[in-house]
Amino acid sequence: MKNNALSAKDFFRSDAMQRFMAFGALIVLIIGFSLASPYFRTFDNFIGILLATSVNGVLALGVTFVIITAGIDLSVGTVMTFAAVMTGVFITNMGLPIPVGIIGGVAAGSMAGFSNGIMISRMKIPPFIATLGMLYITKGLSLVISGMKPIYFNDTPMFREMAMGSLLGKIIPGFEVPNAVLILFGAALLAHIILTRTVLGRYTFALGSNEEATRLSGVNVNVWKTAVYTLAGFFSGVGGVLIAARLNSAQPALGAGYELDAIAAVVIGGTSLSGGEGTISGTIIGAFIISTLTNGLRILSVPQEWQIVITGGIVIAAVYLDILRRRR
Amino acid sequence: MSKTLILMEGIEKRFPGVLALDQASFELRAGEVHALVGENGAGKSTLMKIIGGIYSKNSGHLYVDGQDVVVENPRMAQDLGISIIHQELNLMPHLTIAQNIFIGREPREKISFMVDDKKTNKEAKALFKMLNLNLDPNTKVADLTVAKQQMVEIAKALSFNAKVLIMDEPTAALTDSEIEDLFSIIRQLRDSGVGIIHISHRLEELKLIADRVTVMRDGKTIDTLTIEEASKDKIIGLMVGRTIYEAEPELPENPSDEVVLEVRNLNRGKELKDISFELRKGEIVGFAGLMGAGRTEVARAIFGADSFDSGEIYIKGQKVQIKTPQDAVSRGIGYLSEDRKRYGLTLGMDVTENTVMASMKEFLNNYIWLNFKKSKDKTNEMIETLKIKTPKITQKVKFLSGGNQQKVVIGKWLTADTDILIFDEPTRGIDVGAKSEIYKLLNDLVERGKSIIMISSELPEVLRMSHRVVVMCEGRITGILSAKEMTQEKIMELATMRGDTAQ
DSSP states (O other): OOOHHHHHHHHHHSHHHHHHHHHHHHHHHHHHHHHHOTTTTSHHHHHHHHHHHHHHHHHHHHHHHHHHTTOOOSOHHHHHHHHHHHHHIIIIISOOOHHHHHHHHHHHHHHHHHHHHHHHHTSOOOHHHHHHHHHHHHHHHHHHHHTTSOEEOTTOHHHHHHHHSOHHHHHSTTOOOOHHHHHHHHHHHHHHHHHHHBHHHHHHHHHHHOHHHHHHTTOOHHHHHHHHHHHHHHHHHHHHHHHHHHHTEEOTTOOTTHHHHHHHHHHHTTOOTTSSOOOHHHHHHHHHHHHHHHHHHHHTTOOHHHHHHHHHHHHHHHHHHHHHHHOO | OOOEEEEEEEEEEEETTEEEEEEEEEEEETTOEEEEEOOTTSSHHHHHHHHTTSSOOSEEEEEETTEEOOOOSHHHHHHTTEEEEOSSOOOOTTSBHHHHHTTTSOOBOSSTTBBOHHHHHHHHHHHHHHHTOOOOTTSBGGGSOHHHHHHHHHHHHHTTOOSEEEEESTTTTOOHHHHHHHHHHHHHHHHTTOEEEEEOSOHHHHHHHOSEEEEEETTEEEEEEETTTOOHHHHHHHHHSSOOOOOOOOOOSOOOSOEEEEEEEEEETTTEEEEEEEEETTOEEEEEEOTTSSHHHHHHHHTTSSOOSEEEEEETTEEEOOOSHHHHHHTTEEEEOSOIIIIIOOTTSBHHHHHTGGGGGGGEETTTEEOHHHHHHHHHHHHHHHTOOOSOTTOBGGGSOHHHHHHHHHHHHHHTTOSEEEEESTTTTOOHHHHHHHHHHHHHHHHTTOEEEEEOSOHHHHHHHOSEEEEEETTEEEEEEETTTOOHHHHHHHHTOOHHHHO
16 A cells, blocks of 8 residues: 555454444443442452343354344344243143253244244245244243243252353352353354354355355245244343253243344444444444443443433444545 | 357237337347347337347247247356356455356365355456456455446356357446456457357447447347447437437526535545535536446435535535435435436326425324315426326326436426426436437426436536536546547546545
């Protein structure tokens, strides 16, 4: 580059920039809150933030795939609830072994995602509508199946231990990071590998970049689109098991609104709603920005209703910055 | 005689309201380049899309290697050894060149669902070496010029080692030397026994590359000729089905010296660099260049449809700020998009509604109520002056022919009383008969003192219809020629004066 001004401009427009900005924003938030409050900068509080991110982060992983295909999934929150309730049914009501219950819960989530995929790819129902329908269906089913009452895991303490215990704490004494956080990072790593290294990831980008061209290249777009929504359902299932373990109960009325937090994390992380672009690292950063903000504002005694307003502002600002970046 | 690779008989294809293919037939042999020509809408692309598994036929037979087959999807076409370069670029801009080329058949790692990008890049590199292309497999397609993207498409199609290669206007965006490179690759393939179908609008090309020529018209196969028999006149005669009286330029002479529009140093990112030109009263300025040269971008910038980084626009000597199409219309500028159906017309509405669309204010009572009488009178006036063929003024425009749709758009801008009209590919998708009517209309318009910018990819049209021609290449103006200076060769030379080859 001969021209430095030009290269700086190019850098501002590069894809790396969006992630850099998001990461920078997260660091600024952490430093800002740390300076503002001694309570924020405690080890326990950081663990709290990590834990608070785990469920939303896992949901957002699946949504990242869907949004890269230029689709949308509004059902991840209630599919999560559905998976949690099913896990409760398997483990508490039916008395199945914990691993079987977990697999069953994740499978229930995956099935819901698969149904989304079939509706969208085969029946050509727009993603917004199909997943909106699935939002209601899973919300209703969760209430029906649970009899509108929470299902507790009091007879199986190992289930809660799975998420809230600390494997790391046993290895490194004093470093009590709950397993839920490890599961989040494990799931993120898995999602990253799928997105960047596998055929599914390649077609996820291809679908969002130019679906018709992908079809004309001989790719069976219906199959891969279904796979993407199934994957979103899978991650919702994992999220469902996690939240059930964290709360030591499956709460059938919980879950609505989680999809919006997940979409917000994805968007803040720089994944384009018009498809073809996005990263897992960005999504994870986005999820952390939301939970750090919530946590920090709470510590600073900002009322919860204002926290919600501020989150909305952040989403809009992130997308607007992205639009500015792309403008030529 | 070498063996027949593809045989099509009695092919029929219906779209709602149209019979796109009517008893069409076609034969392709191994080791030949078979050109397929015909006017826009003659059915060439539709026929090829049936071979490629993109459309299914309503009746008729398709034999591949003597087998009666139904090609159900693009994948099946690939498996049959059929590869297509589509007219529209069909690439995924967010993926790299190599990823685009191997989409759907990525080299895998040992675990079979993992893609091996290193190997993908390596294979792409080997392919480019074979094809003598200078491309970096790891570049994102979005960062390439249109011409380079076209080369990626071609490389992708060739990478299949297909027995049958279909090229739907592959040369539209290429320079002469790139075309020559492409043709030498095609000759190599032909000599190795591949059958190639070449759809082209550049009839001059056929002598260079084709062995046989099939002419289509109105969905029917008219005739197949050997290249020796196929003189340009004969092909044109078969294409239009009647002898066309090629009128001599009938441009009104001598536009006035009054400059109505002046553009100075217009810049917009990578797309437009230092664009300056003027347009006089009663003048037609042609804009020539290859696909992606930036002509439409100039039009959109002047019209306020896109913003620009720097530059000035003067109308009748006054500096103006045009930020939105609304500003442009109020300054008397009308833009007739190359994509009438998307940007020019509201297809589901009728002739009257479309005619008054750009000047609604004039057709209202008390700012609120639609004045039906006034709109009807104006529309009838336009139908008469422009000779729009429509059964009634309440006919929905989607049921009109391409030529008549174009006239409705012109009527819309005349109703809005615009003095400067920007025509983007005014005759695209319009049959030859209606074309000369559009030309006559352009002449009438300039005689009435309107000024016209005419963007066109058809050189004969530019030569015939322009007082002056502005030639663009890669976002720059590479030359402005007067009527006396302009020749086809001169324009092509300027249109291919790339930044990297200019030095």
